[in-house]
Amino acid sequence: MKIKALLLAFFMISLSAFSQDKVKYSKEDIKKMETYLFNEGFTVPSSKKISTIVLKDGTVYKGYCNDVDRKKGQIYEIGIKDSATKKELKLNAESVSEMYIYPTNAQKVAKVGKYFGNIRNFGTKKLTKNTTNETIHFVNQTVSLKNKKDEKEFLMQLINPEFSDIIAVYFDPVAKETGGFSIGGSPQLGGGVTKSYYVKKGDKVIWLHKDDFENNYDFLFGDNAEFIKKYPKNSVKWDYFSFLVSEYTQMSES
DSSP states (O other): OHHHHHHHHHHHHHHHHHHHHOOOOOHHHHHHHHSOOSOOOOOOBOSSSOEEEEETTSOEEEEEEEEEEEETTEEEEEEEEETTTOOEEEEEGGGEEEEEEOBOHHHHHHHHHHHHTBHHHHHHOOGGGTSOOSOEEEEEEEEOGGGTSOOEEEEEEBSOGGGOSSEEEEOOTTOOBOOOBOSTTOOBBSOOOBOEEEEEETTEEEEEEGGGTTTTHHHHHTTOHHHHHHSOTTTOOGGGHHHHHHHHHHHHHO
């Protein structure tokens, strides 16, 4: 009985310590943390606007992307028609350093429809990210798809270009979203949160799924004690990920 009592006391002390470490945020703070700061992910380049492709050897091609081959959603070969010579070229992703493309109007229209299809988006996302007229930046990265396949070079869309100096986040074109519900065909309530990204910190690139967020929290943010104190992993959610990356970057660079 004494042993059981001691174990129970230890459990209650540990639980109390855990509770004390947990940070409670105001409604205003939570609204800010839920705001989606990443760029929208696009997968189809416009064949009507001039794309720019930079090879590893420094060669620059400007032309119209008329063919894109993919594997597991990732680009591994690009067909481009040179805007000056009209010559058709096939470029392997492994030879490309970076690429700047424009998304198709059809895909932007589809993104807008999806935006209005979920009430949650109205308070957490900016519609302008779905209708952007700016170029989309792709970067060559060596990754293991879903942390399961052999490492291979792919062109991946960087979705946090404004705050990617320490942690770079790349769009996962086959990512799923959290589920919600709708009534009688009305816009969906809840859900709509992207479940996975490819994330690079230092020389390491991982496929980060929401279920593995807590296990990778120290790898992502653990080297900034001030950040960890303000945003301990027992107090935040996956829904805040874009905010956390942005906040961590600001706090680490200040």
